[in-house]
Amino acid sequence: MREVYPEIFLIEEKGRFRPSDNIYILAGNDGIIFDAGYGYQKALKFFLKEFKKIESSFKKQRKEFKITRIIVSHGHSDHFSGLNFVSKALGLKIVLTENVAKTIKDKVSFETTFRGDDYEDYLRVRNEFIQKIWNGLRHIGTLLFFRSIHGLSYLDQPDEIVDNNSVILINSEPWKIFPSPGHSPEHISLYNEEKGVLFSGDNVLKMRSTWLGPPESNLTDYIETIKKMQSLPNLKLILPAHGETIENPKETIAAIMERMNERQAQVLDAIKNYSEKGVSPDQILDIIYPKTRRFTRIIGRDWVVLTLKFLEEKGIIRREIVKKKILFFLA
Ligand SMILES: [Zn+2]
Incomplete structure (x- = not known):
């Protein structure tokens, strides 16, 4: 646990085979917890232990310490699984925006968010038979993964639903909740202009690009979101959901944009070079990742599919179905 801004504490929860999660405590007389982290026993125990340390340090300084609510990005x-346990253990009200509440309501709603359309599935896997097996394995794998590694638990009744665009008072100070889709459609962020502090969730990370892939991510939304973040008045500090805090937010966001433009140019170049015959997603992958390991290719494929959708939406490229294969051409 450490204080990353006066009276804002970061508890870093280690993940099982997963990156660690940042949970933030906005301490004071009417405080809030931002994000709930993992839901497995060891992570939760660790969280409570760290939380008590913050509480006792406040008490030692004779400052009032009362956390009343918890909200998730x-x-x-990996962000909401601890919700039920943490709220019960600390007697907190669960506050969610409508879209987040819908996503984590139950198994059916949660699983729906991971289902791609046929087009995305087709682009992701080479042939229909492999596609079916792959989807099945992916489905089972995802469930096991979320249950055992993340300690998944759903929530059907939050205590309070707030608007996607609203202002909430935390320790008597106004914090703006605003939608920040891109990484996932229901994503929200939290900003206090006077402090210049932004909780960016998974949208902006310091050391690596955040995961962006179908079906939940959308590049048009993502670019709009990070541009919006970059233009927040007085932005000084980004507190992300994973990794280190970001003291140079504008430069960090500019670097993310640059990296995205480079990767988009790679996809576009591949299509340009084959502009007459057309190029399939697999050929694009072969061109961009000629000798990479399978795992990198899977992540790379997600990125390529998302980029193809983006370029198609913008009218820069078009697709044609040639002998049951989707090929891309310059528009
Ligand atoms: Zn995420």
Whole structure:
């Protein structure tokens, strides 16, 4: 646990085979917890232990310490699984935006968010038979993964639903909740202009690009979101959901944009070079990742599919179905 801004504490919860999660405590007389982390026993125990340390340090300084609520940034299981346990253990009200509440309501709603359309599935896997097996394995794997590794638990009744665009008072100070889709559609962020502090969730990370892939991510939304973040008045500090805090937010966001433009140019170049015959997603992958390991290719494929959708939406490229294969051409 450490204080990352006066009276804002970061508890870093280690993940099982997963990156660690940042949970933030906005301490004071009417405080809030931002994000709930993993839901497995060891992580939760660790969280409570660290939380008590903050409480006792406040008490030692004779400052009032009362956390009243918990809110989560988005419906990914590494961020909301601890919700039920933490709220019960500390007697907190669960506050969610409508879209997050819908996503984590129950098994059916949660699983729906991971289902791609046929087009995305087709682009992701080479042939229909492999596609079916792959989807099945992916489905089972995802469930096991979320349950055992993240300690997944759903929530059907939050105590309070707030608007996607609203202002909440935390320790008598106004914090703006605003939608920040891109990484996932229901994602929200939290900003206090006077402090210049932004809780960015999974949208902006310091050391690596955040995961962006179908079906939940959308590049048009993502670019809009990070541009919006970059233009927040007085932005000084980004507190992300994973990794280190970001003291140079504008430069960090500019670097993310640059990286995205480079990767988009790679996809576009591949299509340009084959502009007459057309190029399939697999050929694009072969061009961009000629000798990479399978895992990198899977992540790379998610990125390529998302980029193809983006370029198609913008009218820069078009697709044609040639002998049951989707090929891309310049528009
Ligand atoms: Zn996420």
